Amino acid sequence: MRLSYTDSERAFRTEAADWLRSELCGEFADVRGLTSRVGAPERRLEWEKRLGEARWSVIGWPAEYGGRDATMAERVIFAEEYAGAGGPPRINHVGVELLGPTVIAYGTAAQKARFLPPIATGGSIWCQGYSEPGAGSDLGAVRTRAQLDNGEWIIDGQKVWTSLAQFSGWAFILARSEPGSVGRNGLTFLLVPLDQAGVSIRPIRQITGDAEFNELFLDGARTDQGDILGAPGEGWDVAMALLGFERGVSTLGQQMAFRNELDAVIAAARANGSAQDPLIRQRLAQAEIGLRLMRFGALRMLDQEGGAGTGAAITYKIQWASWRRSLGELAMDVLGQAGQVAPALPDGDYAMPILTDLFLNARADTIYGGTNQIQRNLIAERGLGLPRELRGDLKG
Numbered sequence: 001m002r003l004s005y006t007d008s009e010r011a012f013r014t015e016a017a018d019w020l021r022s023e024l025c026g027e028f029a030d031v032r033g034l035t036s037r038v039g040a041p042e043r044r045l046e047w048e049k050r051l052g053e054a055r056w057s058v059i060g061w062p063a064e065y066g067g068r069d070a071t072m073a074e075r076v077i078f079a080e081e082y083a084g085a086g087g088p089p090r091i092n093h094v095g096v097e098l099l100g101p102t103v104i105a106y107g108t109a110a111q112k113a114r115f116l117p118p119i120a121t122g123g124s125i126w127c128q129g130y131s132e133p134g135a136g137s138d139l140g141a142v143r144t145r146a147q148l149d150n151g152e153w154i155i156d157g158q159k160v161w162t163s164l165a166q167f168s169g170w171a172f173i174l175a176r177s178e179p180g181s182v183g184r185n186g187l188t189f190l191l192v193p194l195d196q197a198g199v200s201i202r203p204i205r206q207i208t209g210d211a212e213f214n215e216l217f218l219d220g221a222r223t224d225q226g227d228i229l230g231a232p233g234e235g236w237d238v239a240m241a242l243l244g245f246e247r248g249v250s251t252l253g254q255q256m257a258f259r260n261e262l263d264a265v266i267a268a269a270r271a272n273g274s275a276q277d278p279l280i281r282q283r284l285a286q287a288e289i290g291l292r293l294m295r296f297g298a299l300r301m302l303d304q305e306g307g308a309g310t311g312a313a314i315t316y317k318i319q320w321a322s323w324r325r326s327l328g329e330l331a332m333d334v335l336g337q338a339g340q341v342a343p344a345l346p347d348g349d350y351a352m353p354i355l356t357d358l359f360l361n362a363r364a365d366t367i368y369g370g371t372n373q374i375q376r377n378l379i380a381e382r383g384l385g386l387p388r389e390l391r392g393d394l395k396g
């Protein structure tokens, strides 16, 4: 395990920190410290473009597509500095961290040239259309259909929980393209423009008051015959590779954001005196230890270039999601009744206190990107080589 950084990595950290500090204290000071994933979308789109202009948007990608060929260590360093500087949530997280790496791995040269640069420069925002009302963890139950007709795929079906679809120009979706096929067979991975007549998007309001995710209805939506990744009917492997990116590398550097959240809980405990309570003190100490363990987990991964589906990376999703859920519960216990009251806004809405929002949001961490139960299956089957779970309906 690496416990320190090289001189060039330290120089990279300084360069990134200087740039972030100057931008987030200057032109983009208004988005510094923003935590809402749906707040200030126009400004966050502009921020996305600024990152792209300065080539800080997709640093892990090859330079020819707007990246910096950054190593895993540099990516973690940048993520740490980004969170430390108060960088806002990336509105194109899905394009930058999920779709982009999948196009790099599975796209043709023409697809790379067409789809990657607009993501790097903040010009095309993507969302993920995997989940359906009856197909969440069990993606092999996808029912959305895609059929070829005169050089175009015609798509019918419904997706749900589609994060940030309301700001997105494109979705990648998994659809059944071979009638009668079951499970992982006969699925195609399609790239679908959302600005068309066959698509409607309905935001779902959440308990936090935000509407981060949406229902996505595809009613005769069209996409060009060539706008698929992998071969027709062989989308399962592409979809799984993308999930590897979602669960692993893209979340490596987030401990700095977690550090900010834990510090906010500690500050609240000091302010209202609950830090004197021995049980609260013990839980704060446990949270601190958990955070440091995650830090060491990230350092372990620095030596595993590209290994999103293996080793330390495979345990990381369940580790951070469970830690953050516990932190949210601790925050509520620290706040007591004050955590249950949100100030009213003049427009009749309410302003969710940041730690209450953390508590409510963290409930989702153990669900999206693969639930804790699914992570345990992955650790058992792929990590430990235990026998595979019986999956009656999946052939092949």
Ligand SMILES: Cc1cc2nc3c(=O)[nH]c(=O)nc-3n(C[C@H](O)[C@H](O)[C@H](O)COP(=O)(O)OP(=O)(O)OC[C@H]3O[C@@H](n4cnc5c(N)ncnc54)[C@H](O)[C@@H]3O)c2cc1C
Pocket: 127, 128, 129, 130, 131, 133, 134, 135, 136, 137, 138, 160, 161, 162, 163, 164, 213, 364, 367, 368, 369, 370, 371, 372, 373, 374, 377, 389
């Ligand atoms: C905040 C948030 C954002 C999301 N964003 C997106 C998005 O942008 N795009 C998208 O496509 N989806 C998105 N999702 C959907 C998310 O990926 C699914 O909710 C998730 O995959 C779980 O599926 P499900 O909700 O259908 O639960 P189910 O699959 O019905 O699972 C219900 C319960 O059964 C357990 N379970 C299921 N199968 C097994 C098994 N084989 N072994 C053990 N236990 C099992 C699960 O762990 C869970 O506890 C989002 C979800 C949330 C909460």
